[in-house]
Amino acid sequence: MLKMHNIRKSYRTDTIETHALRDFSLEVNEGEFVSVTGPSGSGKTTFLNIAGLLETPTGGQYLLDGQEVGNLSDRERSHLRNEKIGFIFQGFNLIPDLSLFDNIDVPLRYRGFNAKERRRRIEKSLEQVGLSARAKHLPAQLSGGQQQRVAIARALAGEPRFLLADEPTGNLDSLMARQVMELLEFINQWGTTIVMVTHDPDLARRAHRNIQIVDGQVSDLRQNIAADEAAIA
Amino acid sequence: MLELRPILSALWRHKISALLIALQLGLTLAIVSNASVVIQEREERIARPTGIAEADIVTAHFMPIPKDYDLLEAFRLDMDMIRQLPGVAAATISRAPLAGSGSSGGFHTKPHQEVGSTGAAFFSGDEHFIDALGMKLVAGRNFTPSEIRIMESSSSERPTITIITQQLADTLFPEGNALGKSLYFGGDDNPMEIVGIVERNLGPWPNSSVAGNTVFFPAIMETQWYDYIVRAEPGQRDAVLKLLEEKMAERDAERVIEVKTLTEQKTRYYAGDNTMIKVLTGVVSLLTFIVALGIVGLTVFWITQRQKQIGVRRALGATRTAISRYFLLENLMIAATGVALGTAAAQIFNQFLASEFGQPALPLSTTLVCAFILLAVSLTSALVPALRAANISPAMATRSV
Numbered sequence: 159m160l161k162m163h164n165i166r167k168s169y170r171t172d173t174i175e176t177h178a179l180r181d182f183s184l185e186v187n188e189g190e191f192v193s194v195t196g197p198s199g200s201g202k203t204t205f206l207n208i209a210g211l212l213e214t215p216t217g218g219q220y221l222l223d224g225q226e227v228g229n230l231s232d233r234e235r236s237h238l239r240n241e242k243i244g245f246i247f248q249g250f251n252l253i254p255d256l257s258l259f260d261n262i263d264v265p266l267r268y269r270g271f272n273a274k275e276r277r278r279r280i281e282k283s284l285e286q287v288g289l290s291a292r293a294k295h296l297p298a299q300l301s302g303g304q305q306q307r308v309a310i311a312r313a314l315a316g317e318p319r320f321l322l323a324d325e326p327t328g329n330l331d332s333l334m335a336r337q338v339m340e341l342l343e344f345i346n347q348w349g350t351t352i353v354m355v356t357h358d359p360d361l362a363r364r365a366h367r368n369i370q371i372v373d374g375q376v377s378d379l380r381q382n383i384a385a386d387e388a389a390i391a
Numbered sequence: 392m393l394e395l396r397p398i399l400s401a402l403w404r405h406k407i408s409a410l411l412i413a414l415q416l417g418l419t420l421a422i423v424s425n426a427s428v429v430i431q432e433r434e435e436r437i438a439r440p441t442g443i444a445e446a447d448i449v450t451a452h453f454m455p456i457p458k459d460y461d462l463l464e465a466f467r468l469d470m471d472m473i474r475q476l477p478g479v480a481a482a483t484i485s486r487a488p489l490a491g492s493g494s495s496g497g498f499h500t501k502p503h504q505e506v507g508s509t510g511a512a513f514f515s516g517d518e519h520f521i522d523a524l525g526m527k528l529v530a531g532r533n534f535t536p537s538e539i540r541i542m543e544s545s546s547s548e549r550p551t552i553t554i555i556t557q558q559l560a561d562t563l564f565p566e567g568n569a570l571g572k573s574l575y576f577g578g579d580d581n582p583m584e585i586v587g588i589v590e591r592n593l594g595p596w597p598n599s600s601v602a603g604n605t606v607f608f609p610a611i612m613e614t615q616w617y618d619y620i621v622r623a624e625p626g627q628r629d630a631v632l633k634l635l636e637e638k639m640a641e642r643d644a645e646r647v648i649e650v651k652t653l654t655e656q657k658t659r660y661y662a663g664d665n666t667m668i669k670v671l672t673g674v675v676s677l678l679t680f681i682v683a684l685g686i687v688g689l690t691v692f693w694i695t696q697r698q699k700q701i702g703v704r705r706a707l708g709a710t711r712t713a714i715s716r717y718f719l720l721e722n723l724m725i726a727a728t729g730v731a732l733g734t735a736a737a738q739i740f741n742q743f744l745a746s747e748f749g750q751p752a753l754p755l756s757t758t759l760v761c762a763f764i765l766l767a768v769s770l771t772s773a774l775v776p777a778l779r780a781a782n783i784s785p786a787m788a789t790r791s792v
Contacts, residue, residue: 203789212706212786233710239785240708251703251788255401265707267394312707324789 159351160186165218167204178204179374191346193365194355201374202355210243210322211235240268244313248325250305252297259293262312283311303334323354398721412689413729419678420733421740424761426671428753433664442591444525444622448653449632450487451619453646462613472642476634478627483523484611485516487618490656493595500563502580511559511604512594515612523620531570531587534609542610550608554587558603679768686772694780701780702787711781718780722773730762
């Protein structure tokens with residue numbers, strides 16, 4: 159699904175060049191749920207941005223769903239993001255001026271679906287996150303957990319094959335966090351590949367696999383954490 | 392895909408600022424379109440045909456120093472000299488039209504008529520008058536030399552023939568055929584036969600209600616209120632002006648001579664109109680500039696305020712074009728509301744100005760042209776901020792600030 163080979167990303171100012179990712183290689187298979195952890199400033203967000211086609215790498219090769227994406231134009235990257243990738247952000251990133259319905263509608267309009275198809279997808283995704291009755295509400299009228307569920311509904315409505323979650327429970331209390339995590343696990347069971355950046359070791363452990371990024375490189379790769387822990391036990 | 396409904400929803404949440412800009416635009420449209428009518432009317436007034444070869448005409452006037460000065464002899468000698476000058480096409484003695492100074496009175500079609508007079512300016516002139524002004528005789532004939540009388544300014548004697556303008560002929564004789572009919576001046580019973588009709592002459596006061604109603608008498612008035620009217624060959628006006636001044640001074644050095652082009656006199660007459668045009672054009676430009684600034688300011692503010700949102704939209708699949716289009720469409724919706732309000736306000740404002748100050752009616756087409764221009768200004772103002780918004784990185788969506 160996702161294959162990065164020797165990815166490099168550096169940011170340059172007049173005097174300083176910062177290497178956010180160095181020879182970063184990673185493969186995520188179709189249907190996997192991968193958690194990404196690491197200290198602040200380690201390069202997690204940069205990895206997420208490159209994986210989600212929000213930024214371009216300085217060097218290296220990135221194949222998404224078998225397609226080399228390094229040389230795509232901005233327009234092609236936008237279309238690919240819209241069709242294949244769903245995003246869940248730490249701060250929910252809902253548009254405050256739009257109702258839940260219109261928020262979920264945003265990526266569907268960019269996809270070019272007709273009104274009927276958009277309505278069908280919006281209603282279905284709201285139902286999946288249990289917020290059908292709140293379609294006309296504004297984000298500010300919802301709790302943090304509900305807002306994150308709307309963000310998940312927005313990501314799901316496009317039926318992406320690849321879901322990128324950036325600290326999806328970072329702004330939630332433990333109960334809400336558990337609900338959101340269960341929802342992500344449920345989505346993964348349908349076959350959606352998920353890569354989740356988190357600081358929470360408990361949540362990281364619930365993924366199939368955990369990747370730790372330190373100083374812009376993958377430092378520790380443990381396959382199937384759950385299976386390892388089961389073996390130790 | 393156009394995002395009309397979501398934009399409308401978003402605008403509704405910021406309705407005060409959106410409405411203020413729309414109102415500013417509407418008010419600007421109301422003022423600009425009404426100012427445009429005034430500018431247009433003044434420009435048309437200045438540019439309308441005068442019926443004379445104004446660009447080729449030079450006028451000269453002199454003040455004799457001695458009290459016993461033989462004015463008629465001076466006229467004769469000057470005219471003989473002037474008509475011989477190179478570059479001179481024709482010359483006469485009369486009053487310069489378009490100069491803001493002249494004579495007028497009431498004219499009738501019946502003797503002793505006390506009501507229903509038609510106001511008209513009148514000039515005295517000899518047989519060279521039509522040619523010297525470059526007027527076009529459209530019916531009848533010119534005066535002959537034998538018909539020209541020398542009259543004192545205090546004389547109550549009336550000429551027996553006259554030439555009038557087509558406009559006056561149409562006013563006095565709406566059924567047509569004014570030629571050969573009689574004209575009476577000031578309610579008296581001395582008929583003046585209309586022997587000729589000239590196409591057009593706006594008279595001394597082109598802005599007055601009698602402009603275009605002009606009567607010509609076959610006379611040379613022995614008065615100091617006269618001008619030498621000299622028409623130069625095309626392209627020779629400035630040379631003739633210089634030569635005229637030199638030769639008049641050469642012929643009689645004991646007099647003060649003033650030589651001017653008719654264009655100068657016309658410009659002086661229309662100075663008020665020209666000032667009005669400049670002031671209103673300045674006001675229109677300033678208002679349009681302020682509106683443009685307001686739109687740039689608001690668009691930049693909204694874009695700065697929504698940087699994160701733009702990043703999120705980009706992350707969700709919006710292309711750069713889609714982001715620019717969003718802001719341009721948003722601007723267009725505000726501007727369209729503004730011009731819709733402004734179109735109505737312009738008409739109401741015009742009715743007020745028409746009733747209070749006699750301003751000409753504002754055609755809807757003028758408002759629509761102004762509305763179109765303001766829409767274009769509005770979109771152009773929003774264009775640069777909208778294009779800059781498109782450059783906001785989608786990675787903005789994952790930034791914590």
